[in-house]
Amino acid sequence: TGKSLREGLPRDFLGYMGTVYADADADADDEDGEGERGGPKLPEGLRQAYDAAKKRAAEGKADGEKDGDEEEEDEAENPPGDDDEEEEERRRxxxxxxxxxxFRSEARDRILRVCRRSLxxxxxxxxxxxxxFLSDRQPPxxxxxxxxxxxxxxxxxLKAIWPDTLCRLSRPGVARLCVEGxxxxVYHCGDNAREYRGxxxxxxxFELDDAPALETLITTVEPRWVMVKDLVHEDVEEKMEIAKALYDEGILAVCQTGNR
Incomplete structure (x- = not known):
C-alpha cells in the first residue's frame, strides 16, 4: 500500500483491526455501553481454535484443584490476583x-466524502x-x-429565421448541450462521417446566458414546436441568432408561419 493511501490512519491500527479481533466487539463489557454489537464474527476455523483453547484452559484449571476445606478450595479456585487479571482483561x-x-466511524466518514465527491x-x-456517443454514432x-x-x-x-418561426430539433438525440466553464x-453528430470517427x-x-434558449431548442422534438420569440432570452435578436446558428448547422427544423 502506498504512503498516500495510509496517510491519516491511526498509529498501530493493524493491532486491533482484522478478523482475528472481530470478537472484541461482541465480548466488550455490557456495563461500559461503548462496545459495538453485531460486528463480524471470527472465521469458523479461528472460532474452533479459540473455543478449544478456552476448553483446555478450563480443564487444566479443574485438574489442578486440590482437595481441602472449603476455604482452601475457594482460595485455590480464586487465588489472589485473579480478579485483577480478569478486570484487566475486560478493560483491554x-x-x-x-x-x-x-476506526470504523472515521473510515465511514472518509468513504462518504469520496461518495459525495463522486456524486x-x-x-x-x-x-x-x-x-x-455522439462522436461514435453515424450521422442522421x-x-x-x-x-x-x-x-x-x-x-x-426560406433560409431566414424570424420571431414567429417555429423550431424544433431535427431529430431527437442528435445534439447535446453542455456547460463547460x-x-x-452544443455538440452534435450532424457532421459525422460514415467511417467510425472519421x-x-x-x-x-455560446455565452452562458444563451443556455436556457439552447436547452429549449434542443429538448423540443417532434411533434412539438417552439416559436423563436418564446425562447428564454432578453433580446429577440439574440433569440433569432441562436436559432439561426443551429439551423445553419443542419440540426434545427423550422416551419415558417405567415407569408414572407
Missing part, C-alpha cells in the same frame, strides 16, 4: 472495542459519455419529410 477488550469503533461528478461524467439519415424542414431542403429565400457548448466533433460555443 473495552479499549479494543472503542478503538475499533473509532458531484455524475453530471460531468454523463456529459462525457453523451459526447462520446433524414427522411424526405425531415429534409423539407431543415436547411438542406430549403431554397435560399463559462460557456454553453470527422471529430465540432462543438458550437
Amino acid at each position: 477488550r473495552r479499549r479494543l472495542s472503542r478503538l475499533r469503533s473509532t 458531484n461528478l455524475l453530471d460531468e461524467g454523463c456529459d462525457q459519455i453523451g459526447k462520446r 439519415h433524414y427522411t424526405p419529410t425531415e429534409i423539407d424542414s431543415i436547411k438542406e431542403g430549403h431554397p435560399p429565400e 463559462d460557456k454553453a457548448v 470527422n471529430p466533433l465540432s462543438p458550437m460555443e
Whole structure:
C-alpha cells in the first residue's frame, strides 16, 4: 500500500483491526455501553481454535484443584490476583472495542466524502459519455419529410429565421448541450462521417446566458414546436441568432408561419 493511501490512519491500527479481533466487539463489557454489537464474527476455523483453547484452559484449571476445606478450595479456585487479571482483561477488550469503533466511524466518514465527491461528478461524467456517443454514432439519415424542414431542403429565400418561426430539433438525440466553464457548448453528430470517427466533433460555443434558449431548442422534438420569440432570452435578436446558428448547422427544423 502506498504512503498516500495510509496517510491519516491511526498509529498501530493493524493491532486491533482484522478478523482475528472481530470478537472484541461482541465480548466488550455490557456495563461500559461503548462496545459495538453485531460486528463480524471470527472465521469458523479461528472460532474452533479459540473455543478449544478456552476448553483446555478450563480443564487444566479443574485438574489442578486440590482437595481441602472449603476455604482452601475457594482460595485455590480464586487465588489472589485473579480478579485483577480478569478486570484487566475486560478493560483491554473495552479499549479494543472503542478503538475499533473509532476506526470504523472515521473510515465511514472518509468513504462518504469520496461518495459525495463522486456524486458531484455524475453530471460531468454523463456529459462525457453523451459526447462520446455522439462522436461514435453515424450521422442522421433524414427522411424526405425531415429534409423539407431543415436547411438542406430549403431554397435560399426560406433560409431566414424570424420571431414567429417555429423550431424544433431535427431529430431527437442528435445534439447535446453542455456547460463547460463559462460557456454553453452544443455538440452534435450532424457532421459525422460514415467511417467510425472519421470527422471529430465540432462543438458550437455560446455565452452562458444563451443556455436556457439552447436547452429549449434542443429538448423540443417532434411533434412539438417552439416559436423563436418564446425562447428564454432578453433580446429577440439574440433569440433569432441562436436559432439561426443551429439551423445553419443542419440540426434545427423550422416551419415558417405567415407569408414572407
